[in-house]
Amino acid sequence: MSDAEPPELSTSADPPAVDPPGRRELLAAALSFLLGAVPAAIGGLFFLDPILRRSKGGGNDGGDQTMDGFVKLDITPDNLVEEGPPVASTVIADLDDAWNRFKDVPIGSIWLRRQQGGEIIAFNSICPHLGCSINFRRGENDFHCPCHASSFDLDGGTTNDTPPRDMDSLEIVVATDGRPDPNGTELWVKYQNFRRGTPEKKPI
Amino acid sequence: MKALIDWFDHRTGFKELMHEALYERVPGGARWRYVWGSTLVFTFMLQVITGFMLWSAYSPSTRTAWESVYHIQHELTLGYLVRGVHHFAAQAMVVLMAIHLVQVVIDGAYKAPRELNFWLGIVLLQIVLGLSLTGYLLPWDQKGYYATQVTTNIMSATPVVGDQVQTLAQGGTEYGHLTLTRFFAMHAGILPTLLVAFLALHIYVFRRHGLTVRDENHAPETTFWPDQVLKDAVVCLIVLAVVMLLAIFKGAELSAPADPSVKFDAARPEWYFLFLFRFLHFEVINKMGVTFGAIIVPGIIMGVITMMPLIHKFLGEFGHTLNKAFIWLLGAGIVVLTTMAIIEDREDESHQAALAEAHRDGARARELAAGPDRIPVDGAVELLRRDPFTQGPRLFAKHCSACHRYNGHDGRGTMVVDKTGIALPTAADLGNFSSRDWMRSVVVDYAGHFSWQKNAVWFQDAQKAESAGEEVIYLNPDDSEMATWADVDSLHSTDNAENLTALVEFLYAEADLGYKPLDEDEREAFNNPLAANSTLTDIGRVVAIEGAWAGDLEGTSCVDCHTSLGEDFVAVADDDADGYPTLAKYGSAVWLKDFIRNPGKARHYGEKNQMPAYSPQQLRDDELDLLVRWMTHDYLPSEVHDYENRLAELSESQGTSAGTGSIGASAAEE
Numbered sequence: 052m053s054d055a056e057p058p059e060l061s062t063s064a065d066p067p068a069v070d071p072p073g074r075r076e077l078l079a080a081a082l083s084f085l086l087g088a089v090p091a092a093i094g095g096l097f098f099l100d101p102i103l104r105r106s107k108g109g110g111n112d113g114g115d116q117t118m119d120g121f122v123k124l125d126i127t128p129d130n131l132v133e134e135g136p137p138v139a140s141t142v143i144a145d146l147d148d149a150w151n152r153f154k155d156v157p158i159g160s161i162w163l164r165r166q167q168g169g170e171i172i173a174f175n176s177i178c179p180h181l182g183c184s185i186n187f188r189r190g191e192n193d194f195h196c197p198c199h200a201s202s203f204d205l206d207g208g209t210t211n212d213t214p215p216r217d218m219d220s221l222e223i224v225v226a227t228d229g230r231p232d233p234n235g236t237e238l239w240v241k242y243q244n245f246r247r248g249t250p251e252k253k254p255i
Numbered sequence: 256m257k258a259l260i261d262w263f264d265h266r267t268g269f270k271e272l273m274h275e276a277l278y279e280r281v282p283g284g285a286r287w288r289y290v291w292g293s294t295l296v297f298t299f300m301l302q303v304i305t306g307f308m309l310w311s312a313y314s315p316s317t318r319t320a321w322e323s324v325y326h327i328q329h330e331l332t333l334g335y336l337v338r339g340v341h342h343f344a345a346q347a348m349v350v351l352m353a354i355h356l357v358q359v360v361i362d363g364a365y366k367a368p369r370e371l372n373f374w375l376g377i378v379l380l381q382i383v384l385g386l387s388l389t390g391y392l393l394p395w396d397q398k399g400y401y402a403t404q405v406t407t408n409i410m411s412a413t414p415v416v417g418d419q420v421q422t423l424a425q426g427g428t429e430y431g432h433l434t435l436t437r438f439f440a441m442h443a444g445i446l447p448t449l450l451v452a453f454l455a456l457h458i459y460v461f462r463r464h465g466l467t468v469r470d471e472n473h474a475p476e477t478t479f480w481p482d483q484v485l486k487d488a489v490v491c492l493i494v495l496a497v498v499m500l501l502a503i504f505k506g507a508e509l510s511a512p513a514d515p516s517v518k519f520d521a522a523r524p525e526w527y528f529l530f531l532f533r534f535l536h537f538e539v540i541n542k543m544g545v546t547f548g549a550i551i552v553p554g555i556i557m558g559v560i561t562m563m564p565l566i567h568k569f570l571g572e573f574g575h576t577l578n579k580a581f582i583w584l585l586g587a588g589i590v591v592l593t594t595m596a597i598i599e600d601r602e603d604e605s606h607q608a609a610l611a612e613a614h615r616d617g618a619r620a621r622e623l624a625a626g627p628d629r630i631p632v633d634g635a636v637e638l639l640r641r642d643p644f645t646q647g648p649r650l651f652a653k654h655c656s657a658c659h660r661y662n663g664h665d666g667r668g669t670m671v672v673d674k675t676g677i678a679l680p681t682a683a684d685l686g687n688f689s690s691r692d693w694m695r696s697v698v699v700d701y702a703g704h705f706s707w708q709k710n711a712v713w714f715q716d717a718q719k720a721e722s723a724g725e726e727v728i729y730l731n732p733d734d735s736e737m738a739t740w741a742d743v744d745s746l747h748s749t750d751n752a753e754n755l756t757a758l759v760e761f762l763y764a765e766a767d768l769g770y771k772p773l774d775e776d777e778r779e780a781f782n783n784p785l786a787a788n789s790t791l792t793d794i795g796r797v798v799a800i801e802g803a804w805a806g807d808l809e810g811t812s813c814v815d816c817h818t819s820l821g822e823d824f825v826a827v828a829d830d831d832a833d834g835y836p837t838l839a840k841y842g843s844a845v846w847l848k849d850f851i852r853n854p855g856k857a858r859h860y861g862e863k864n865q866m867p868a869y870s871p872q873q874l875r876d877d878e879l880d881l882l883v884r885w886m887t888h889d890y891l892p893s894e895v896h897d898y899e900n901r902l903a904e905l906s907e908s909q910g911t912s913a914g915t916g917s918i919g920a921s922a923a924e925e
Contacts (some may be wrong), residue, residue: 098423099423100426101422101423101425101426101427101433102419102422102423125871125872125875126872126873127870127872127873130872130873139653141516142516148317148431148432148433149426149427149431149432149433150432151318151432156516157514157515157516157640158515158516159515159516160516160518176518180541180545181404181405181408181409181535181545181549182404182405182408183401183404183405183519183520183522184518184519184520186518186520189671189672189673189678190672190673190674192674197520197521197522197605197606197609198405198522199532199535199536199541200536211538212538212539212541212542213536213538213541214541215541215544215545244428244429246411246418247408247411247412247545248408248409248411248412248544248545248546248549249411249412249545250544255418255428255429
């Protein structure tokens with residue numbers, strides 16, 4: 052752009068000849084749009100961070116884990132009686148929340164049970180319906196959620212039509228010093244939460 | 256003055272603006288039915304003022320939200336009032352909005368040319384519901400936390416984008432700091448800005464078309480100022496009065512701080528969403544999926560409301576009648592479902608128990624926050640996690656209530672049931688453990704005191720085996736040396752009444768109940784209301800150790816058998832045990848901890864023991880500490896309403912239970 056141009060534009064008696072209004076309007080509109088769009092885009096992308104960053108990971112629970120993704124429980128296999136009532140256990144691990152890392156805090160709770168034949172099963176205590184907490188009812192001998200009355204049998208299968216799927220089973224491993232060992236005295240669980248309200252069990 | 260006003264008007268034109276604002280035509284005269292829009296503007300203004308003030312003291316993060324709301328509610332000047340007004344005005348806004356909507360539909364104010372304004376109103380309705388939803392979470396208490404979880408989980412059931420919408424709302428895959436910062440930004444920034452913008456448009460369009468007059472001949476035409484303003488102001492004043500009264504006399508609740516690891520069985524949405532909650536209870540609705548019940552059906556209802564102007568356009572007055580019928584039916588449905596939800600909850604014993612516990616936790620959290628140590632930096636949630644008064648009952652219910660009871664219940668106020676009804680305990684009721692009553696009962700009525708264990712299968716098996724001639728070693732409360740000793744008349748005679756009282760006081764002193772603050776200064780300053788009487792204790796010590804009884808008991812002392820009574824507790828090895836339960840510091844925290852870990856050691860019940868030993872794998876050290884401190888009352892004394900004593904219910908149930916018979920007599924006679 053030369054220095055001579057602005058005065059020429061401003062003093063022009065017949066602007067259309069030099070610069071048709073259509074072009075100026077387009078330019079003005081484009082600039083105005085840009086002035087709105089750039090801040091909106093920056094702000095919008097910032098706001099979308101939770102879904103943009105999700106793929107990069109950096110979410111929850113790190114913690115006391117030898118086996119990848121597994122957390123050691125306080126409870127041991129011999130605390131679980133074959134075909135006995137389910138036992139609740141709190142999962143304790145490190146929790147990352149935005150700028151904080153909380154060391155060894157309860158991150159969730161699970162139900163454990165030893166089935167006939169000795170196999171140990173574990174369920175996340177969060178209801179797959181809409182995320183309330185599932186209780187064990189001694190009187191009914193079943194699992195029950197007090198929010199919308201989802202109910203499940205002791206193997207986690209649904210017993211009414213409220214929940215969209217069975218209770219969320221979790222991987223559980225009997226181990227010694229963090230290595231899988233069927234005769235071990237440690238219980239390790241892969242604690243995960245799953246999307247609620249859907250028939251599919253999808254980790255979140 | 257006039258010159259100044261004219262000067263100002265010349266530069267701003269405000270006179271014309273004021274004239275336009277105030278002298279709107281009101282054909283047919285001012286009427287009460289026109290007030291609802293104004294009340295909404297008024298309550299919104301109320302929300303803006305109280306909201307900005309709350310903002311000035313609120314701090315959104317998982318370790319400061321509850322804490323700052325606590326500070327607002329209980330410490331800042333008029334904080335309870337500002338928060339209370341904000342809390343109840345929000346509810347008033349929802350009610351007023353419903354009235355406004357019904358009014359608009361009945362009067363046909365949605366008909367052409369006012370369709371657009373009707374739709375603007377629908378947008379405003381959504382924004383207000385959004386404000387109420389986001390506001391519910393901000394105190395970060397159990398109630399808001401769990402109720403909002405349900406809502407965000409419903410969001411995730413939205414077809415296609417649900418997952419992303421939920422993640423965006425929460426600021427991640429799980430709740431945390433960012434959930435609060437984002438909800439707060441929505442609640443205090445984005446939604447109010449949108450509300451102001453849409454409200455301006457709503458009022459602008461409203462003024463353009465004027466009032467929807469129902470009857471032009473109702474009264475002579477007037478103007479907005481002063482006739483209609485007077486009516487509006489009266490109703491607004493009533494709204495303000497109701498809101499203030501609720502804020503002062505009911506107050507906005509602050510339940511316990513949110514804890515994702517603590518189950519909250521009392522979760523319910525705000526009362527105006529209860530109808531939706533109840534709707535989601537129908538199994539037939541759930542069968543069609545969460546998306547259907549929680550998104551599609553409400554979506555269709557909103558859709559029909561939105562279509563009202565078009566329904567009228569195409570079907571004429573019949574359409575209007577349909578619209579009115581729809582809004583009345585919807586209203587009736589909401590009333591019925593809400594009533595159902597309230598009545599069902601009231602009759603649901605487990606919900607009531609959960610509610611009572613929620614109130615107990617909330618009150619305790621506030622009590623601790625106001626306590627001498629205030630709130631630590633790791634937040635009020637840690638206060639509760641470290642509080643024996645809060646955690647003890649939960650640990651008891653989880654680990655002990657299969658056999659023991661606490662004042663008849665499971666420790667958390669709920670009766671223990673099995674398939675046949677109330678389940679009878681098979682071990683002692685520990686509600687008054689280590690109290691004077693407990694000690695006296697152990698001494699004078701040993702057999703009765705431990706009679707619950709006769710309900711146990713092991714006891715009945717042992718008795719059968721014994722009557723079959725087998726030699727069985729088991730703890731039979733009726734057939735123990737202690738019971739025999741306690742049977743001596745002299746113990747119950749008036750001569751020994753004072754000695755007995757003194758002995759009980761001594762045993763009670765050994766249990767050393769009461770709060771022991773960690774801080775030394777605090778400990779010294781603390782006046783323990785549970786402390787034993789030292790004069791009486793000294794007399795009792797002589798009775799216990801030297802056998803200073805009157806009559807037949809003279810010379811028989813407790814230490815004849817329980818050799819370590821009166822000494823410090825030492826966990827002696829099996830070989831060194833004296834063959835009787837160790838009563839050194841019996842009932843105290845140190846004794847109790849050792850007992851729970853090793854009930855079968857010779858220093859406790861030895862071979863006769865039936866109680867499982869609780870290893871650190873079952874009951875961590877910190878959990879054992881909390882449980883024992885709760886049982887020995889070692890926590891900041893509480894004024895909080897505790898669980899009701901339900902021993903009477905249990906005894907009644909024992910009486911009606913034919914199988915086990917009445918514990919005292921029949922089993923003993925066999």
